[in-house]
Amino acid sequence: MTKAIYRNEHQVLIKLLKAIRSNTGLTQNDCSKALGRPQSYISDVETGLRRLDLVQLRDLCAVLGYTLPQFVEEYEAALLTP
Template structure:
């Protein structure tokens, strides 16, 4: 099984995070600062070189002004819209 950062679903998540950061009017630097992280944090997240655990994702959602459940729902809908096999394969 490939690492999640190499799965197409991870790319979808990154697109959504970047979309919500921009919609919130935040730069990567501002977002990182709001999280109390170094400037490179959001750059690494959005480039896919840094993975987030569920607590970090929840904190990021708060900064972006979106609920975690809302993000997950949007993520699932995006996967369905793309016809991703992961949306149909829980493994």
């Protein structure tokens, strides 16, 4: 099985996270500060260099104004969109 970071599903995940952050008007720095992390943390997530575990994803969703179930619903819909 191909590593997750090389799968289309991972690309959709990071593209969606970046789009949501951008749509909320938050910068990478804003999100990083809210999470108590350096700006490079969000940059690494959005470029696919850093993977998030479920707890980290939930924290990031909260900063973006989403619940984890809301995010997962959008993610699943994005996977179905060509």
